[in-house]
Amino acid sequence: MRFYFLMFLTMICGSMTLQAQDRLTGRNFATRSEVIAQHGMAATSQPLATQAALDILKQGGSAIDAAIAANAVLGLVEPTGNGIGGDLFAIVWDAESQQLHGLNASGRTPESLKLSYFEKEGMTSIPAYGPLPVSVPGCVDGWFELHKKFGKLPMEVVLSPAIDYARNGFPVTELISYYWTLTANRMKDLPNFADTYMTSGQAPQKGDIFKNPRLAYTLELIAKKGRKAFYEGEIAKKIDKHMQEVGGFLSRKDLKNHTSEWVTPVSTNYRGYDVWELPPNGQGIAALQILNILEQYDIAEMGFGSAEYIHTFVEAKKLAYEDRAKFYADPAFNEIPVDELISKQYARERNALLNPKRAARSVPAGKLKDGDTIYLTVADKDGNMVSLIQSNFRGMGSGVIPGDLGFMLQDRGELFTLEEGHFNVYEPGKRPFHTIIPAFVTKDGKPFMSFGVMGGGMQPQGHVQILVNMIDFGMNLQEAGDAPRIRHDGSSQPTGEVMSDGGYVNLESGIDYETIRALRQKGHKVGYSAGGYGGYQAIMWDDLRKVYFGASESRKDGQAAGY
Structure with a gap:
């Protein structure tokens, strides 16, 4: 019941565009122009x-x-x-x-x-x-x-x-x-x-x-x-x-x-x-790992807010966060393989696990040198x-x-x-x-x-x-921050919690319902969160x-x- 209620909220909020007026320049979702x-x-x-x-x-x-x-x-x-x-x-x-x-x-x-x-x-x-x-x-x-x-x-x-x-x-x-x-x-x-x-x-x-x-x-x-x-x-x-x-x-x-x-x-x-x-x-290196995976795709062609882009982003995030859960810690106590984790070659290996048509329920952390x-x-x-x-x-x-x-x-x-x-x-x-x-x-x-x-x-x-x-x-710099965001919750945590159900894709208002429906068809659980x-x-x-x-x-x- 909770899932369908979240979906209802997502559908309603995702279809709303609450603005005082249309902007004469730039994207409509921008709250203001950049400061210069x-x-x-x-x-x-x-x-x-x-x-x-x-x-x-x-x-x-x-x-x-x-x-x-x-x-x-x-x-x-x-x-x-x-x-x-x-x-x-x-x-x-x-x-x-x-x-x-x-x-x-x-x-x-x-x-x-x-x-x-x-x-x-x-x-x-x-x-x-x-x-x-x-x-x-x-x-x-x-x-x-x-x-x-x-x-x-x-x-x-x-x-x-x-x-x-x-x-x-x-x-x-x-x-x-x-x-x-x-x-x-x-x-x-x-x-x-x-x-x-x-x-x-x-x-x-x-x-x-x-x-x-x-x-x-x-x-x-x-x-x-x-x-x-x-x-x-x-x-x-x-x-x-x-x-x-x-x-x-x-x-x-x-x-x-x-x-x-x-x-x-x-x-x-x-x-x-x-x-x-x-x-x-x-x-921080989780961001670098995700970027290395996304670089292998034509993200611009997918289009902002598309189901294809959101799916690719979320799946890349899952791969990086499994490594985050396993390897990220105080380097004074561990030999952390940072160079390998952020390498292009490793990103290509990890990308082989990404299914462009289906959401992963769970993904393994990488197998690296000691680390x-x-x-x-x-x-x-x-x-x-x-x-x-x-x-x-x-x-x-x-x-x-x-x-x-x-x-x-x-x-x-x-x-x-x-x-x-x-x-x-x-x-x-x-x-x-x-x-x-x-x-x-x-x-x-x-x-x-x-x-x-x-x-x-x-x-x-x-x-x-x-x-x-x-x-x-x-x-532009302002639009990039004001644009509706994606937040995936559920990957394994450094405290030992493990992702086993694929987690939730939370979407801010501004993502249309057709996109949400397409994500659900790929196996994602889509929710709505007012913050975070x-x-x-x-x-x-x-x-x-x-x-x-x-x-x-x-x-x-x-x-x-x-x-």
Whole structure:
């Protein structure tokens, strides 16, 4: 019954086109034109963060300074997706050296928490909430690593917009208020939650002015005393004390020992464009694997929104995600065959499993040699660009709010499996599998596009769809993000869950019923979901005219703006 109800919703919503008027230019589904500017551009999921980034750029800050400022503001104004209790990844285009740099600022598990603890407690998986899934927050260290390498302005200046908004308040936006309320209903009775995140006994509503003086104090400590304040000083002491009080394992020693890692981005070429992702422990290379399979087809000829295209995309995604479930993990603990996974030859081998006429119920992982989030992007007048993603996981995170610090710790450790011998099995001092991935595109050795799509397992799927929309279907930067999206759910997960029924193809409104019917005839189970398709930000550089194009989408409260 549920399946037919979902199909009914899909049929109805897929046939609706709710617009105020037809657009005179571009695709009808576009929410607006691209933003175009010469000197700098910022695109984030909340307008105040975008404006903070532009303010930093106008003060002479680099794109990296502006990105840190925006991220700090987002941790305050959008705590439903990120904050200094979480992790960070970034790809930076350095205009001076004409090179890409990758930063993995994800934290590790507590050294004192062993796999045997979960076995002793009779657990078959790591809980989603509470102290057990908490790993070291890598965000703040990530800021200082980025700043040390690429920053221009003092951190006191960079963090000042977030400190000012935290102390004096800001109006909460619509979608963020919605998610804030959902979290508050679930977490309002947890220690320190109401005192930190609720006003007058409820989550702030759209337009309410919200203040977080506790976070203002914490950010001031970080601005004045540097990363040591967080990982060794007063903040570390309070985290340690609170974790002991709630039966957790994360300690001051774990915080002190934390380090980020500069890594080399990896790429594949898709129809003349070099697409760059970070290697595991993130899932970015899944996007490269999918692109390598799709490149073997004439996607443009299939047409956007066609059953043939959607089927091919979904089947390619299934193949890549089986490898994701088996191989993606912390490379410090495993020999991960990244080069082979993203090779064209391997894509040809995997493509042999793709049936163009029938949906696969299950697919095997490859046989190889041993082996709710925010996204933002900023570009500056010197040509530097940064693609940055940061998250607490599961929206606001674990529910653990240490003392009076004004932020929540992440629960990223939930993504470990407890299956011994698995690449992603829980181990002390190990980084978990990560869903958050920034992306970058170059063409002929020059920067072309910095972009990302938020949303758990949707992210590689979103990356691929954005690029296919632009490269194969000829959409502009804004249209590529606004176009109706596809999300396949059900592939095997890094936590050990296995796909056995083919999963569900979820389609946004805008896909016509004839397409849905054709997909069903191929054996797909098609559903409708009102959310979960991610949130997109992007900046594109036009090297001929020397201008930036910016885009942000209507699924979030965000804004792209330049000057």
